[in-house]
Amino acid sequence: AFLGAKLDEIDGQKRISHFVFTDSDVAIVDDLRxxxxxxxxxxxxxxFRNNKNQPLNSGVIAVRGTREGIL
Incomplete structure (x- = not known):
């Protein structure tokens, strides 16, 4: 639903907004641009997390904010 709404918005925009989805226990400590x-x-x-002994989850999904990325 979220990306579907964004898909409707991007057609007339010149600026691209990318999207990053994380688990609630992920700590972002730097610019992801x-x-x-x-x-x-x-x-x-x-x-994804290869090492189950790793104390923090590292699951991140990055979506390029273009029509191709959202579709």
Whole structure:
């Protein structure tokens, strides 16, 4: 529903807003803009925790705020 509403909004916009979804226990400690700037080829990216002994979850979903990314 959220991304569907954003899809309706992006057609007339010149500025792109990207979206990052995290679990509630994820701590963001830096600017995530570099994900979208350094890796321009993806529309949807995700991370996952390989090490179950890791004390913090690292699950992140990044969605490029373009029509292709949202679809």
């Amino acid at each position: 570099c994900i979208f700037e350094n890796y321009p080829q993806f529309h949807l990216a995700l991370t």
